[in-house]
Amino acid sequence: MSSVRCVLFDLGGVLVPSPYQEWTKKENNSNLKGDDVLKTLLSPNVIESFHNLEKGLITTEDFDPIFTYFYNIQNPSRQINGIAHIFGVKDCHPVKINDKFRTVVQILKAKGYKVGILTNNFYYDRSRQSSTLPIISSDLQLFDFIFESCKLGMRKPEKKIYEYVLNEMKLKGNEVIFIDDIGKNLKSSKELTGMITIKCENIDTTIQKLEDLLKTNLKTFIPGVVSIEGNNTLNPSILLQYLQNLFKTNEGSLDIMKFSHGQSNPTYYLRFGDKELVLRKKPSGKLLPKAHMIEREYKILSLLQGKLPLPKTYVYEENLLDSPFYLMEYVRGRIFIDPNLPGLSPKDRKEVYEEMIRILKKIHNINIDINGLEDFGSREKNYMIRILERWKKNYELANGCKDDNHEVQILLKWIESNIPPQNRVTLVHSDFRLDNLIFHPTENKVIAILDWEMNTIRDPLAYLATCAFAYYYSTQITGE
Secondary structure (H helix, E strand, O other): OOOOOEEEEOOEOOOEOOHHHHHHHOHHHOOOOHHHHHHHHOOOOOHHHHHHHHOOOOOHHHHHHHHHHHHHHHOHHHOOOOOOOOOOOOOOOOEOOOHHHHHHHHHHHHOOOEEEEEEOOOOOOOOOOOOOOOEOHHHHOOOOEEEEHHHHOOOOOOHHHHHHHHHHHOOOHHHEEEEEOOHHHHHHHHHHHOOEEEEOOOHHHHHHHHHHHHOOOOOOOOOOEEOOOOOOOOOHHHHHHHHHHHOOOOOOOEEEEEEOOOOOOOEEEEEEOOEEEEEEEOOOOOOOOOOOOHHHHHHHHHHOEOOEOOOOEEEEEOOOOOOOEEEEEOOOOEOOOOOOOOOOOHHHHHHHHHHHHHHHHHHHOOOOOOOOOOOOOOOOOOHHHHHHHHHHHHHHHHOOOOOOOHHHHHHHHHHHHHOOOOOOOEEEOOOOOHHHEEEOOOOOOEEEEOOOOOOEEEOHHHHHHHHHHHHHOHHHHHOO
């Protein structure tokens, strides 16, 4: 459904349990019975106050005594002592939205859809200062739009609230899918504004209906990917046929997303049926010699299978797309973007850092005399001297061959005099850092090493130093 640009969710009864579900859950320990509560809410004596509550004209401090009074009259055998707070109390503990719907929201955002909440809710106190959305802040931050009836002074299923929402989002009704658990809210939104509607009676069924409308998978969220529609150098139809031939299948579904973090070579997530793949290609257009060497990366990944934790490789292809690419498996796990590991306990941070160093040692202990590594770099032991000479020449060229900067000359002489002796050469990753490692989803164990395009044979101490660089200058790098 290409016209859809936004998915709008009700809160209670969709993203979180409805009040009715909460009342029913507590029936055994309370005189409040779910059906009786609903009957009182909708009774002539209470319904107007209930609507005023949802419009923000009164608060739960005003409404609760009214409800309690009429509930006790209507249910004399189950009267309530004190005041019934059927919608909770102010400053109640915030909750998370449903995990499955959180995944749906994350995928929708990654694919470029807007997501919003449209809820009938209420103020909890007469000062109107308490939170009206008892949802954890990290979940609320997922949404582009949040519309609350008590703050708007209008409620579902009134026509004006739907018109207001569409106007604020700058969308037409047929560009919005609205998910609610109450039929009359959906009926009015569809008839009055043309919104596409889904009634939420069961979470899994609702998600399936949304998948059918959008023709996309909404059950598996891949962190760090973004939509590529309108900016796609891949040809989906050619790629689909290629994958069908490669895996000898008639599977017809192919979903393509692009990884957004730290990729000098464009890298894509492919979901081909039940297979999860990664396609890594050279950038399009003219490239510098020996840059973006993904063929080298593919070779080392294939060569060292079983010797290091690496993704499984499938194929390297030169001519199918506008630039060479290779395919490997998608490895599901954790990637730590921030080298300072905020949010981890001291114990976990220690284990993650120790595992990172263990993997670095394992790379440097690979036998460089095995078949296939002969042309992966020089075994010379004057590498640092040669690199310094290159830097000096680059500096001189950049400065018109002038060498009148006294401080720079002092620095160069000091470095030349203090280059440590090079005792060994090993396989080096050349870009080894924390965010090029995939950790097990729950264990502090590396399950895949990524981004091997610059691998070579060099002095291992130099690459221990570059790995440690992020921690020596962590405040400049991370801003913390």
